[in-house]
Amino acid sequence: MTTPLRSRSTTRAPVKVQAPGKINIHLGVGGATAEGYHELATVFQALNLGETLTLIPGGTGSIIVQGRYADSAVPADETNLARRAIDLLIAALEDERDVDVLRGIDIVIDKQVPVAGGMGGGSADAAAALVGAAHLVGGVAEDVLHDCAVAVGADVAFLLRGGTAVGHGRGERLSPVLTRGTFHWVMATSARQLPTPDVYARFDELNPDPAPAEIPAGVLTALAAGDPDALAASAANDLTEAAVSFMPEIAEVMEAGRAAGALLPLLSGSGPTIGFLARDARHALDLAVLLQATRGVNEALRATGPAPGAQVVDIVG
Incomplete structure (x- = not known):
């Protein structure tokens, strides 16, 4: 308990x-x-x-x-x-x-x-x-x-x-944030590590005058509806280009995930782990099996959210 x-x-x-x-x-x-x-x-x-x-x-x-x-x-x-x-x-x-x-x-x-x-x-x-x-x-x-x-x-x-x-x-x-239902993810890890300060420094080099950060309304609407397809159409990570510049294989793994049927490949934080959004638990299992055999993927771990805090x-x- x-x-x-x-x-x-x-x-x-x-x-x-x-x-x-x-x-x-x-x-x-x-x-x-x-x-x-x-x-x-x-x-x-x-x-x-x-x-x-x-x-x-x-x-x-x-x-x-x-x-x-x-x-x-x-x-x-x-x-x-x-x-x-x-x-x-x-x-x-x-x-x-x-x-x-x-x-x-x-x-x-x-x-x-x-x-x-x-x-x-x-x-x-x-x-x-x-x-x-x-x-x-x-x-x-x-x-x-x-x-x-x-x-x-x-x-x-x-x-x-x-x-x-x-x-x-x-x-x-x-x-x-109001969130309905459960979202299913497959987290594809890398055998390599990517220091967060390096990724942000590269972001600055690539974006010398970035626009103010914002959250698309579609992300919050999709979460409230519990709609993974709508979430896939709205969510993004502005650090992706910077992370890929250090590790080009990130882009290759993302493309492999899309080809395997993932709704969305999403860099997790500053990377290099990639979260692949699945439609449901069965879809996540199928994705995990395919991603585990993908070059550049160390492990494919199934996860669900939201989860409780500490x-x-x-x-x-």
Whole structure:
């Protein structure tokens, strides 16, 4: 049974938390601000392909990364996003709360979201860490968690809440989106990684004077109607050209997916993972089989959205 998201428990037992991955159903990118961030107009959807973290109080501050996508690229020090999230929460609360339970906490990350693939795996880790830490200290105000999430990264704030939402600014100014039914995706991963800063820098080179970012009305209408065909006609990702300039095989995989019957190939975030929109579960299964045999595809993973945000799923012991 799932524990409420912002529990008032004061348990010191280890806590297990799940958080979803995500796809940007639409990603409009505007110009860079003085701080170096780009103005975004995006529609996030949380996917049921997610991460699981176990927070163990009274430890030595270690981070253990395991699971399908355990990777040496995932840091096991203070730069890990889950650790950064907990450190930020300690700083936000320590003047008014007893946060000793969070000091030296061990973090076990079961990675089920591809690393550096544009699906927000690291952000999911941070969201899960915030929710688990909030549980351990007996509950934290939503605005405090939101501020800590944004300080880690813009996607983290969305993954705290999950579902489907519009994001503006860096993606941290969120508004829920009415979504009917379930959308079926096949996420085609790559054996290669594509650093997000590089993709945005190339976007700037290709678009020296970009138009203001916006979300087509058709995207929101299609989500409200639960209509994947209409969504396929409206959604896009402005980073696609930049990502393809680094990895031409992205375009080849997209074309292969279209040829296999996908309604829409959509770069996930800054890539290189590609989300292929399917009509239903059976269509997604057929697509996954065909894409798994496609050159340039490492794995073809079926996922559905919208999924819940970060939530405590178990109290261990």
